[in-house]
Amino acid sequence: MTDTGGNKTVLALSCSPREGGNTDLMADAALEGAVVAGAVVAKVRVPDLEINPCMACHACSRTGRCVQEDDMPDLVARMLSADGIVLAAPIFSMGLASQAKVMIDRLQCCWATKYVLKRHTVPDEELREARRGLWLSAAGMKKPDVFEPSLPTVRYFFGILEVKHRERVCYYNVDERGAILEVPGALDACREAGARLVNPPEVEEGEREWLSSLS
């Protein structure tokens, strides 16, 4: 995202293999909210990219960079320069969908930068302090705590990207493609959260944790 004319930038990482599915629709709604709030936005369909699994070679512990030549280095650069990051990732097998997890594993270069090389992954202090993140998720089970096992991974994801202000909008009991459209207020909640990536609340409430359901 270049030439943003001074506007904030929001990057959405839509990780579900189901294009037009629930989390993809949630990502679109969040970006709509961000656009209305004045951001320049971009959406990446993560399953469409070539992202190989981390090989655990640990070369990044020496250089801070990954040796693999696929789509990930460019994506990392985009993640590190955005003002707002949307992680749209559904629950598969009681955790994050593997498309999201492979991408997060490949952020080992950011982990190494931060914890081995002891450098900031986002060198610009102003950007670093202001960056905001939003996790959007859907899960089929009628189980309010279905998102809990994924929370450490999502916190880790935002942590190594130096995104300090985080929020989540997660809906359980949402299974069929487009079921999120039937949840009253769900996409409006995503729009509002997307807008908050651009115009933060005056009083921070820490990590917001919202749950809702069809029932």
Ligand SMILES: Cc1cc2nc3c(=O)[nH]c(=O)nc-3n(C[C@H](O)[C@H](O)[C@H](O)COP(=O)(O)O)c2cc1C
């Ligand atoms: C392989 C696979 C595994 C799934 N595992 C779970 C699960 O463990 N718990 C759950 O609540 N839903 C599970 N689901 C249902 C999805 O979370 C649900 O359909 C969600 O709405 C998908 O979001 P999407 O349309 O963005 O892909 C699974 C779906 C698939 C395809």
